[in-house]
Amino acid sequence: MNKMALITGGSRGLGRAGALALAAEGCDVVITYHSNKEAADSLVKEVEWAGQQALAMQLDTAAIDSFDAFVANLTHQLTNKIGRNSIDYLVNNAGAGINAPFADTTLEQVDSLLNMHVKGPYFLTQSLLPVIADGGAILNVSSGLSRFCFPGYSAYGMAKGAVEVMTRYMAKELGPRKIRVNTLAPGAIETDFRGGEVRDNQALNQAIASQTALGRVGLPDDIGGAIATLLSEKSYWINGQRIEASGGMML
Secondary structure: OOOEEEEOOOOOHHHHHHHHHHHHOOOEEEEEEOOOHHHHHHHHHHHHHOOOOEEEEEOOOOOHHHHHHHHHHHHHHHHHHHOOOOEEEEEEOOOOOOOOOHHHOOHHHHHHHHHHHHHHHHHHHHHHOOOEEEEEEEEEEOOHHHOOOOOOOHHHHHHHHHHHHHHHHHHHHHHHHOOEEEEEEEOOEOOOHHHHHHHHOHHHHHHHHHOEOOOOOEOHHHHHHHHHHHHOHHHOOOOOOEEEEOOOEOO
């Protein structure tokens, strides 16, 4: 039986690239989307064209009280449409960024980021534990901004720092089930994140490229490949680690 991955926020950007990379490796995928059902359905078709099975399900990862119903629906969909009752991989990827000076950041903005990036993945993973197969793998997506600093990202970077601590505790406590847990920390990537500022602002793009050892800004496929690699059995002995995929940004 093929491996099955669940990727939150899988309809666009890094999640989409991860889904396609995993499908190319023979993995079936479930992607979640917040509101763009059309993009999610389009990705399902692409995965199916690649010869793999796929499902798209709506999920707001900040709505913690919806997780039990989501897991029940996921189990139903897996059983009735795919013919299985578990997943092998979980990628906690969904989220959004907020740029605001530290002096002006509001309680509402901090709460929003912590709900999306910390409490959401924490409790979603907890809810999914009965569905994740022993010997599986979890990948929590952080950011290079937990290591290097740009003005305006204090709350976002702080939330992603919490993700990295969360990963280590998950790895420790899920070890008896042989479930690996790692953090993937992308650098600046050309996606629609924050309105596509890295992709579309050429001055910003070139400035970041000049501070990156490999001389360019990252592309979604760079991260898709990293997702597939870290979930692969070839990476079995990598556990509880933060892996930065930034091309050597700000070394």
